[in-house]
Amino acid sequence: MNISTLKVTDSRANQIDANNIQFGRTYSDHMLIADYEDGHWKQPQIVPYGDISMSPATSFIHYGQSIFEGIKAYKNAQGNISIFRPKDNWERFNVSAERMAMPHVPEDIFIDGMKHLITLDKDWVPTSDGCSLYIRPFMFATDEFIGVKPAEKFRFMIITSPAGAYYSKPTRIYVQKQYIRAFPGGIGFTKAAGNYGACMLPSLQTKQMGYDQILWVDGLEHKYVQEIGTMNVFFKLGDKVITPDLEAGTILAGVTRASVMELLRDKGITVEERPLSIDEIVAAHEKGELREAFGTGTAAVIAPIAELNYEGNMIHLPAEETWEVSSWLKKELADIRYGRKVDTKNWMYKIC
Amino acid sequence: MNISTLKVTDSRANQIDANNIQFGRTYSDHMLIADYEDGHWKQPQIVPYGDISMSPATSFIHYGQSIFEGIKAYKNAQGNISIFRPKDNWERFNVSAERMAMPHVPEDIFIDGMKHLITLDKDWVPTSDGCSLYIRPFMFATDEFIGVKPAEKFRFMIITSPAGAYYSKPTRIYVQKQYIRAFPGGIGFTKAAGNYGACMLPSLQTKQMGYDQILWVDGLEHKYVQEIGTMNVFFKLGDKVITPDLEAGTILAGVTRASVMELLRDKGITVEERPLSIDEIVAAHEKGELREAFGTGTAAVIAPIAELNYEGNMIHLPAEETWEVSSWLKKELADIRYGRKVDTKNWMYKIC
Numbered sequence: 001m002n003i004s005t006l007k008v009t010d011s012r013a014n015q016i017d018a019n020n021i022q023f024g025r026t027y028s029d030h031m032l033i034a035d036y037e038d039g040h041w042k043q044p045q046i047v048p049y050g051d052i053s054m055s056p057a058t059s060f061i062h063y064g065q066s067i068f069e070g071i072k073a074y075k076n077a078q079g080n081i082s083i084f085r086p087k088d089n090w091e092r093f094n095v096s097a098e099r100m101a102m103p104h105v106p107e108d109i110f111i112d113g114m115k116h117l118i119t120l121d122k123d124w125v126p127t128s129d130g131c132s133l134y135i136r137p138f139m140f141a142t143d144e145f146i147g148v149k150p151a152e153k154f155r156f157m158i159i160t161s162p163a164g165a166y167y168s169k170p171t172r173i174y175v176q177k178q179y180i181r182a183f184p185g186g187i188g189f190t191k192a193a194g195n196y197g198a199c200m201l202p203s204l205q206t207k208q209m210g211y212d213q214i215l216w217v218d219g220l221e222h223k224y225v226q227e228i229g230t231m232n233v234f235f236k237l238g239d240k241v242i243t244p245d246l247e248a249g250t251i252l253a254g255v256t257r258a259s260v261m262e263l264l265r266d267k268g269i270t271v272e273e274r275p276l277s278i279d280e281i282v283a284a285h286e287k288g289e290l291r292e293a294f295g296t297g298t299a300a301v302i303a304p305i306a307e308l309n310y311e312g313n314m315i316h317l318p319a320e321e322t323w324e325v326s327s328w329l330k331k332e333l334a335d336i337r338y339g340r341k342v343d344t345k346n347w348m349y350k351i352c
Numbered sequence: 353m354n355i356s357t358l359k360v361t362d363s364r365a366n367q368i369d370a371n372n373i374q375f376g377r378t379y380s381d382h383m384l385i386a387d388y389e390d391g392h393w394k395q396p397q398i399v400p401y402g403d404i405s406m407s408p409a410t411s412f413i414h415y416g417q418s419i420f421e422g423i424k425a426y427k428n429a430q431g432n433i434s435i436f437r438p439k440d441n442w443e444r445f446n447v448s449a450e451r452m453a454m455p456h457v458p459e460d461i462f463i464d465g466m467k468h469l470i471t472l473d474k475d476w477v478p479t480s481d482g483c484s485l486y487i488r489p490f491m492f493a494t495d496e497f498i499g500v501k502p503a504e505k506f507r508f509m510i511i512t513s514p515a516g517a518y519y520s521k522p523t524r525i526y527v528q529k530q531y532i533r534a535f536p537g538g539i540g541f542t543k544a545a546g547n548y549g550a551c552m553l554p555s556l557q558t559k560q561m562g563y564d565q566i567l568w569v570d571g572l573e574h575k576y577v578q579e580i581g582t583m584n585v586f587f588k589l590g591d592k593v594i595t596p597d598l599e600a601g602t603i604l605a606g607v608t609r610a611s612v613m614e615l616l617r618d619k620g621i622t623v624e625e626r627p628l629s630i631d632e633i634v635a636a637h638e639k640g641e642l643r644e645a646f647g648t649g650t651a652a653v654i655a656p657i658a659e660l661n662y663e664g665n666m667i668h669l670p671a672e673e674t675w676e677v678s679s680w681l682k683k684e685l686a687d688i689r690y691g692r693k694v695d696t697k698n699w700m701y702k703i704c
Contacts, residue, residue: 023499024409024497024498025497027408027409030410034682043563047391048576049408051405051406051407051408051410052405052406053403053404053405054403054404054406056379056383056401056404056509056511057376057379057405057488057511057513060413060545061412061418061490061545062415062420062545062548062550063490063545063548063549063552064418064544064545064546064547064548064549064550065549065552066413066414066416066545066549068414099553100549100550100552100553101552101553101556111574134498135410136414136498138413138414140413144487145376145377146376146486146511147375148581148582149378149552149555150538150552150553150555150556151414151552157408159408159409161409161496161498178537179537179538180535180536180538183532183535183538184532184571184572185530185531185532185571186531186532186535186538186550186571187549187550190552192416192546192549193412193413193414193415193416193418193545193546194416194544194545194546194549194550195416195546196415196416197415197417197418197452197544197545197546197640198416198452198503198538198539198544199417200415200417200452200453200501200503200547201451201452201453201502203452203501203502204453219535219536219538219572220571220572221539229442229500230500243508256489295488320702327562331683336628341534345402352540
């Protein structure tokens, strides 16, 4: 893939304060742009990060044909940069694209484009433990037309932003039954922009009640757990770790979720992917078998849960000292990502 | 409301071919922009229609906090311009805004801004019968931030586009059960961008099967009719006209829908707003009581239905000669809009 590249004259990378990285507030020197028109992708370009110009009639502004991914690049102690499982995100991106009637983005634009971009902006990948370069590939419809119809022109872009070490104390979770995130026959399994906008009000109301995140339940019976906030969710009941299955198409197939399941199974822990009801969690709690619960996602990686508010009943999870899997998973993933452990699974995609 | 205005030096209005107006392909000379920041709206501006510039990290691109409205302005035989029920759209816009965690747009920006804009672009309102100026107010989140959180900055805009007479032959409808448009607890009652993007693939597949529009059913029982494509839907069973009620929050509260119900009731026709199942429609058809069916919306106004494909069973609706309400409604609404009939309901908002 031939990528035309216009470099910045002066890099801003030396302006990053390594001790105070604010995620999503600073963007690296360059960005990638590829346009789709007349049924094919044009040559991608890497240009200095900056504003883009568009018609106010651009169709995605009005009709939301817009999808994204979130991926992280890590620098190891030797200074080598690798990306965590980018091909899994590329495949999921195209699953989203298909559901949203958007074109597939080929590997040589998504993966090779990302490789070129990160190589060029390698000084933007932070070195401290827990830090990374967050990579945001996204695509939106660019027809200048406000009739409601599937678009024919699209733009794919990649921007990147350095991310500091993510730590938050164990989260306080509110079980949401009034609002529903996704339903069978909808787009819950995709990373479409519309899924996120619909959650802003429920999330705001939850924070106003003093909780950090929502535990979403299914829309049909209002009892099966789905995701927490924008993360997949795992519960350890007795010796088993359980996470909701993806059958209904209402849950995102998280790359961290898949990695966590694989690591746990390798360690000999039973992992069940199946419908999990709030009632089952409450019953396990009453028997003293609710051992641990945590969210998984690219941003937080592993986010342990401190408590659940289920219709006014408070379920307090055991304290950190007793955690058997979440702390281990966090360390295991970090060791693989920062090259402290051999990457036997080929999860790390080497850049430079 | 003080609106700063920067006029074009040369209007493009004389370039419109009145006999060949292509909706949504040409936009009037000016557009309105108002920005929201630090908890309040800044002074709106009217400027020449043109591209807008934004950061690729603008939050609505990624997370879909974006809503819109569709309204029409009409020119009567005396050359006076009026807008059809804009305050109803303004109220609905703010209902959408609330659900999407966006600020209310005050009347003096939405309504007065629209009035200023249309007055300035009055030469863009077509004169021929059936023609109108389509008005598109919209708002999107403008925070330059890719963390998932409700935005704090927003932009409200209005653009307009001349619309020709809309005629299509009676539509062929496919009853969709695989995909679901909206769900209780979701955002189906809003004009959020995400609702439309999610329907592009089902709509494309329906067209590939040779049908014009989808008849959506509810997501819980897959049997109650909801909307057709992007229109509300009415069925005339015997002497009654029935349209789905809005209780579940899955259906848009159409302004044309409300107008149609009022006109029919004034004429002494029984209108029922209630759950309506496909089974009831099939049963009425079998008894010879399915008299008429049509969609209502700002674009098509009244769109009669020719046939329904329900799981392979074809339901053919009676032919145009027998229609008792849809043709009458179309004429009645046109007479009010073009000033051929006294506007006893004060639906027409005079501009100039």
